[in-house]
Amino acid sequence: MSSGKELVLVNKKSQLPMVVEETGLYSYLEQIKQFPVLTEEEEKNLIYDFQINGNLASAQKLITSHLRLAAKIALTYRRYGLPMSDVISEANLGLMQAVKKFDMNKKVRLATYAIWWIKAQVNDYILRSWSLVKIGTVAAQKKLFYNLSRIKARLGLYENKELAPTVVKQIAKELMVDEQDVTEMNRRIGGDTSLNVNVSDDEDSVEKIDMLVDKRENIEDRFASKEEHLYRAKILSKCLLKLDEREQFIIKNRMLKENPYTLDDIGEKLNISRERVRQIEKRAFEKLSFEVKKSMAA
DSSP: OOOOHHSSSSEETEEEOOOOSSGHHHHHHHHHHHSSOOOOOHHHHHHHHHHHHHHHHHHHHHHHHTTHHHHHHHHHTGGGGHHHHHHHHHHHHHHHHHHHHHHHTTOOOHHHHHHHHHHHHHHHHHHHHHHOOOGGGHHHHHHHHHHHHHHHHTTTTSSSOOHHHHHHHHHHHHOOOOOOHHHHHHHHHOOOOOOSSSSSSSSEEEBGGOOOOOOOOOOHHHHHHHHHHHHHHHHHHHTTSSOOOHHHHHHHHTTSSOOOOOOOHHHHHHTTOOOHHHHHHHHHHHHHHHHHHHHHHH
């Protein structure tokens, strides 16, 4: 009879369980329950064995014993409209980073330390998924992403529904972003809403489903969309030339790559610290944003 671990589909690269598709989520959650929870002493011994002796098997045990934590955090992001299989994969990457960077001298358990890395990795993935088109507004999108829920809670707005124009205006003014961005972000983080609800509080008002129109592009619209995409790509390529070689390398591999490099990855390739990479990336992005805006306004 096969053991629980043998039933788990394994990613050959990371040797971790993975969700194959959305329908496999329940199966994945059931399977990762079979990995034992470590005692504090077991955890310390494994961390020591990994960091001092370089034993990858110990790292593997540390990771698998915390997969439930990563999944629990990942599931809090279900309303963001992204595939849960990808979100869980990102959460697991954050967990692996936590195991790699954990300081044995810290007076906390690995789980406490890992929470920050998992959330940071998932947040970064969500922002990357949303902000590629609006290259000039990434900073504003981040500010909006991290603060919208907090401001809504302060205003007593706990339901996932459309914001009143006055509220949108208030939030946009407070965060110094466009009102349209506030509306779009609220829809993204609000999750699915029923189409069988009235547009207004009037009982006789029509339902949302009655107002839907066919939004499929015709041939002309599709062609125009393609032309617009090519136009933006051309501007971006042109503006990238305004950066020096090192700045171009960092921007391309951190923001324009499907599987972006980490700060550590780039630091190793350029032989500089991760903090120096972060500084160059920030400066290069500001320079690139300025050039893109200037070109599109011309």
